[in-house]
Structures are given as C-alpha cells and as structure tokens.
Amino acid sequence: MMRAAVVGLVVGLAAMPFGFVSAQTYPSARPVPRTTDAPALRALAQRREIHERFTIGVDAEAHKRWSAAIPEFERIIALQPPEPLGSTARYDLAIAYANLHRYDQADAALRAALVLDPGFLAAMANLIAVDLQRGDLRGARGVADRFVQLAPDSARALYSRGLVALSSGDAVTARDDFGKLLHDDPSYAVAHYDLGLAEEKLANFDTAVSEFDAALRLAPSYARARLALGAVFLHQGKRVEARAAFAQVVANSNGDPSLRTLALALRDSIDAHR
Amino acid sequence: MSTRLLRRLLLGGLLFAAVISTRFAVAGAASLEAMIADGFTPSATPALLAPIGETGRTGWACAPERAAAASQARAAELPAANDTP
Numbered sequence: 001m002m003r004a005a006v007v008g009l010v011v012g013l014a015a016m017p018f019g020f021v022s023a024q025t026y027p028s029a030r031p032v033p034r035t036t037d038a039p040a041l042r043a044l045a046q047r048r049e050i051h052e053r054f055t056i057g058v059d060a061e062a063h064k065r066w067s068a069a070i071p072e073f074e075r076i077i078a079l080q081p082p083e084p085l086g087s088t089a090r091y092d093l094a095i096a097y098a099n100l101h102r103y104d105q106a107d108a109a110l111r112a113a114l115v116l117d118p119g120f121l122a123a124m125a126n127l128i129a130v131d132l133q134r135g136d137l138r139g140a141r142g143v144a145d146r147f148v149q150l151a152p153d154s155a156r157a158l159y160s161r162g163l164v165a166l167s168s169g170d171a172v173t174a175r176d177d178f179g180k181l182l183h184d185d186p187s188y189a190v191a192h193y194d195l196g197l198a199e200e201k202l203a204n205f206d207t208a209v210s211e212f213d214a215a216l217r218l219a220p221s222y223a224r225a226r227l228a229l230g231a232v233f234l235h236q237g238k239r240v241e242a243r244a245a246f247a248q249v250v251a252n253s254n255g256d257p258s259l260r261t262l263a264l265a266l267r268d269s270i271d272a273h274r
Numbered sequence: 275m276s277t278r279l280l281r282r283l284l285l286g287g288l289l290f291a292a293v294i295s296t297r298f299a300v301a302g303a304a305s306l307e308a309m310i311a312d313g314f315t316p317s318a319t320p321a322l323l324a325p326i327g328e329t330g331r332t333g334w335a336c337a338p339e340r341a342a343a344a345s346q347a348r349a350a351e352l353p354a355a356n357d358t359p
Contacts, residue, residue, distance in 0.1 A: 054328035061325040084331040092325045099322075121342035122323045132319045154343050155350035156320060166316045181347070188347040189355040190317045197314050219355035224315070231313035254356075266309055 050081050057092060066096040087117040094126060103134040114143075121151055128160040137168045148177070155181055155188075162194055171201035189218035193225045200232055208232050223254040227263055234266070243270045318353040 035041060057072030073093035080086065090113035097106035110127040113120055124147040131140035144161035151157050162177035178195035182188065196211030212229040215222055230245030246267035253260035323338035330336045344350040 051328055058325050058327045085328065088326050088328070088331055095322055095325050120339075122326070122336075122338035125320070125338075125342045126322050129319050129322055151343050153345045155345050155347050155352060156342055159320065159347070159350070159352050163316050163319065184345045185347050188352070190353060191347070193355075194317050197316060200314060215355070222355040224317070225355070227313045231310045234310060262309060262312055266313070269309070 046079055050076050050079055050085060054085075054089070057089075061092065061095060064099070066099045069093075069096040083116055084120075087113040087120055087123065090116070091120065091123045091126070094123075094130065098126070098130050098133070101133075103130050106130045107134060107136070107139070119150060121147065121154070121157075124150075125156045125160065128164065132164065132167070137164055140164045141168065152180075153184060155185060159191065159194075162191075162198075166194060166197055166201075169201070171198045174198040175202065187218055189215045189222055189225070192218065193222065193228065196225070196228060196232075200228070200235075205232050205236050209236075221252060221254055223249050223252060223256065223259055223263075227259060227266075230263070230266065234270075239270050243267055246270070320350075320352050323351065 035044075053072040053076050057069045057076070060066075060069035060072065070093065073089045073096065076089040077086065077093065081089065090109045094106040094109035094113070097103070097109060107127065107130050110123050110130060113123045114127070117123070124143050127143045128140045128147065131137075131143065141161070141164045144157065144164050147154065147157040148161050158177040158181040162174045162181070165171070165173035165177065175195060175198040178191045178198060181191045182195065185191070192211045192215035196208045196215065199205075199208035199211060209229060209232055212225050212232065215225040216229070219225070226245050227249045230242045230249070233239075233242035233245060246263045249263035250260055250267060253263065323341055326336060326338055331339065341349060341351045
C-alpha cells in the first residue's frame with residue numbers, strides 16, 4: 001500500500017510540469033537545411049547574415065544610432081540581395097546618412113533604391129525631402145513629378161511638389177497641387193497657408209487673404225499664416241489691418257523668436273511711415 | 275564771403291541732403307520689401323519616413339509606403355500647423 005502511494009506521488013510530481021506549470025514556449029523549429037552543397041550553404045549563410053544585419057541596422061536607427069546603422073546596410077548592399085531587400089537596404093542607409101547631414105550620400109542611396117524599384121513611393125518621398133535640404137530644387141522637382149504621376153492622390157506627393165514649386169517660383173503648379181490636396185483634406189491648415197502663398201505670388205491678393213483666413217480658422221495660433229496675412233494687407237495698402245496682424249504675431253509668435261522679430265520690424269516700419 | 279558763394283554752398287548742401295535722404299528712402303523701401311518677402315516663407319519640409327525592416331515591404335503592412343500613398347495629411351505624416359510656427 002505504502003509502496004503504491006510513493007509510486008503514485010513520484011508519477012504525479014513527474015507529470016506536474018506538463019499539467020500545471022506553463023512551460024516556456026519556443027518557436028516551431030525550422031527545417032534544418034539538409035545540404036552539403038557549398039554554394040547552397042553559402043547562400044543560406046548569406047541570407048542569415050542579411051537577416052541579422054537588417055535587424056541590427058533597423059534597431060540602431062530606431063535608437064538614433066545613425067553611425068552604427070550605416071555599416072550594416074552597406075554590408076547588405078555589398079551582398080547584393082534580391083528585391084525588395086536591395087532597395088530597402090538603400091532606403092534605410094539613406095535615412096542614416098540624412099540624419100548625419102550627409103545629404104549627397106543620402107541622395108545617391110535613394111536614387112539607387114529607385115533604380116532597383118521605380119515604384120518605391122517612400123523612397124521618392126524621402127528623396128524629395130533630402131533634395132530640398134541639399135537645395136537641389138531641380139532634382140527634387142524631377143522626383144516630385146514622378147511621385148505625383150504614380151500616386152496622384154498622395155498627400156505627400158502633392159505637398160512635396162507644391163513646396164518645390166513654390167520654392168522655385170512655379171506658383172501655378174503650387175496652386176494646383178495644394179488645391180488638390182485640400183480637395184481631399186480641406187481641414188489641413190498648412191496647405192491653406194501654402195495655397196495662400198501661391199495666390200500671393202500670382203498677385204491674387206483677395207484669394208490669398210481668404211486662404212490665410214482659412215488656415216487661421218483651422219489653427220488660430222498659426223503665427224506664420226497671420227504674418228503672411230499681414231504682409232498681403234500691406235501689399236493691398238491696408239496698413240491698419242496689416243499692423244493689427246503683425247501686432248498679434250508679436251503678442252503670440254508661437255515660440256519662434258525670428259518670427260516675432262520680423263513681425264516687430266514690420267509693425268514698427270508701419271508706425272514709422274505714419 | 276560773397277552772396278554767390280553762399281548760394282552755391284547752400285545749393286550744394288541741399289543737393290547732398292536730397293541724395294542722402296533718397297538713398298535712405300530707397301534702402302528703407304528695399305528692406306521693407308525684403309521683410310515682406312520673409313513673411314512669405316513656405317511651410318516646413320516633411321520629416322523623413324521611417325526605416326523599413328527586412329520583411330517590411332512584403333504584403334500591405336509597410337507603414338512608410340502607406341504614409342507615402344495616403345491622401346490625408348495626418349496619415350501622410352505631413353507637418354502640422356504647430357510644427358511650423
């Protein structure tokens with residue numbers, strides 16, 4: 001009897017880990033590659049290296065360790081992985097370069113990514129941002145035209161090309177792009193502001209005023225829109241309205257000292273010419 | 275001093291003052307125009323879209339690609355009015 005009880009206890013204890021204690025879980029085992037073929041083993045090792053380097057590189061970028069990310073993606077590129085890995089590695093490499101202000105290298109990496117995958121929209125978006133930082137308006141415009149052609153409803157494509165067009169004096173394209181963007185997203189205050197700038201450049205001052213007003217209705221503390229509104233009033237000879245707008249920016253420049261200084265100078269210049 | 279010399283000096287002085295004040299007026303107008311132009315600065319360049327992992331572009335779950343194609347400003351990660359004062 002005693003013996004049977006001891007045996008029962010031992011069996012019960014042995015069964016416990018499976019019945020009551022939650023065991024550590026492991027991912028299901030991947031099939032072990034059964035090959036002794038040297039090229040096949042080499043390909044497997046390379047695939048593994050690409051996987052590891054992507055993990056390390058993306059993690060480094062997530063923690064803003066840009067310099068640490070660069071060699072990981074450079075090595076992946078040197079291994080010439082298939083698509084979409086090749087273009088993705090170049091895209092990630094460009095992010096690291098851009099954050100280190102190495103814009104020329106970022107531009108080259110993104111252009112190489114787009115050679116591998118001409119429909120890579122995120123690469124186009126980042127390339128325009130990089131080219132704007134480099135002051136390469138012509139390069140940015142070429143990519144922006146392609147971006148809008150591939151994704152005509154993309155807010156980023158329209159916004160980016162609108163910005164490039166505004167910066168290079170093409171107010172008509174800027175007006176069209178910001179207008180289209182607002183058609184899909186009329187509550188986007190920044191696009192109203194930029195559309196106002198385009199209308200001002202086209203000497204449509206009343207339309208510019210209504211766009212700046214729209215931006216300010218959506219974002220009442222949008223100091224830059226208020227400053228632009230004041231500047232248009234000044235163009236129209238409405239000095240009282242202009243002064244009021246500049247005074248409002250001086251009172252609330254949204255934490256931008258340069259904007260406050262500019263508003264102050266414009267307000268004072270109106271006072272000096274009274 | 276003769277009256278003629280005095281007249282010439284007075285005329286020269288007036289001419290000089292006119293030139294100086296015109297210069298100041300032109301410079302003032304130019305600086306005002308420059309200040310107004312500064313008031314028409316385009317909004318901020320959008321921030322870079324995020325890095326993409328090894329399997330990021332497999333299927334439809336790639337966040338940067340979706341942001342690049344989105345038709346709404348927020349989904350596209352475009353700058354907000356508060357980002358550009």
